[in-house]
Amino acid sequence: MKKLQVLMVDDDWKLRNLLRIYLSKEGFDTVEAADGHEALLKIQNQSFDLVILDVMMPNMDGWQVCQSIRKTQSVPILMLTALGETKEKVQGLELGADDYLTKPFDPDELIARVHALIRRASTVSSKQMENDVLNFPSLIVDRDGRQVFVHHEQIELTQKEFDLFATLAINSGRVLSREQLIEKIWGYDFEGDARVVDIHIKNIREKLKKSGLTYNPIQTSWGVGYKFDTEVKKS
Template identity: 35%
Template sequence: MKQVLIIEDDNNIAALERDYLQLNGFKVDIEQEGVSGLKKALLGIYDVVVVDLMLPGKDGYGIVKEIRDKFEIPIIIVSAKNEDIDKIRGLGFGADDYLTKPFSPAELVARIKSHIIRYERLSGKKVALELISHKAMEIQTDSHKVFVNGKEVLLTTKEYELLVFLASNPNIVFTKDQIFSNIWGEDYCGDTATVAVHIQKLRKKIEKDSGNPDYIETIWGTGYRFNS
C-alpha cells in the first residue's frame, strides 16, 4: 500500500484529501505544522508528499527544498497562492506538480497516481502487477497490454497512458485541461485539442461502436468520463 504524507494546516482540506486518497487505497498521514511535517517527511517512509505553502513553523518552499535534497519522491504543492511566480518558485525548489485551491480532490488523486507511476518507471523500481478490469476490458499494467473481449488491442504510448488514467479513475469527469496536464504535462508544446483526437482514436480501438461508446463517455461542455 502506497503511503502519502499531507502537510496542511486547514483541517477540512486535509480531511478531504485524506478521505479521497483512502478510498483509492492509499495509507495517509497528516501533519498540520511545517517543522513536524518536514521531520516526518524525512523519515523516508512515504511515496508521495502533498504540501501547502503557507504553514506555521516552516513554509512549504523550505519543506520542498529539504525533502528534494534527500529524496526523489514525488512532491505536490497544493496552495491558494495562484500567481505564476509562486508556481515557478515552488517547482524551482523541486516540486513535481502544483495544484491551486480550490481544486478537485479526484484530480489530486489522479495526479498522485500518475506521478507514482512515472517515478517508479524512471527510478527503475518494479511496479507491482496491477490488473484494471472494467466490463470486457482488462489492462495489465506490468506488461502494458490491453485486452477487450479477450483480444489484445494495440495502443500507442499516449493512447495507453490516456486509457490507464481514465480507467484508474472511473466515473469521474475530467476536463480536457485536466487530462492534458496529467498525460502530456504543462511543458508540452501543444494544446488540449490533442485530447479529443486521442480519445477518438482510442474509441475506435476499444469500443464496439465508437459513435456510441460504452467506456469513454463525452460529457458535453465539460470533458470525459470512463464508465465502469
C-alpha cells in the same frame, strides 16, 4: 500488497481530512502533518511514496519544506497552492516540486495527478538503454544506480533531474524537444508548464558547474529543445 504511503502536510485539519477521505477511497495509506517541522520529522523516520504539501503555512512555508526534503530525498512532491501566479508556481518547481494544484481543486483532478506522479516515479528511464554506465570526459552516469559522478565525486540530483539528465545522455547527440522530454519524464498527460524542463536543465547545469565540470554537456538547440553533446565545450 503493501499500500502506498502519502504524507499530507497542511495546517488546515479540514483539508487534511478531505485529502484523507479522497486518498483512502483510492487505497492509499495516509499520514498527516500539521506543519513543516512535523512533516520533516516524519520524513526522517518513515518512507513515503508521495508528499502533498501546502504552500501557505505558518512558521515554515511549503517552499522551505520542499527545499529541505530535496536535500536528502527524491520523493514526488505535489504542491497545493491558493496562488495562481505563474511566478509562484515556477518558484516551487525550481525548489524541486514535481507538480502543483491550485485550490480549490476538483477531487478527480487531485487523484489523477497523484496517480500520475506515482506512476512516473516508478518508471525507470534506464529501461531505454542497454548500458548500465555511460562514460564521458570527467563525467559518469550510472543509470542502474541512478547516480552521476563528476571527477569520481557524486553530485546530488533530484529524481526528475536524474531522469532528465539520463534521458539526454542516453540520446547523446540527438536533439530532444521540450515536448518529447516532458512525455518521457513526466508522461503524456502532464498538464503543467513546459518551462519545467528549462528550470530543471538550469538546476542541473548549475550543479555540474559547481562540481567542477569544465564543460557544459547539455546544449540548447534554440527554438527546438536540448541535446547532450559528447564534445567537450567550455561552460
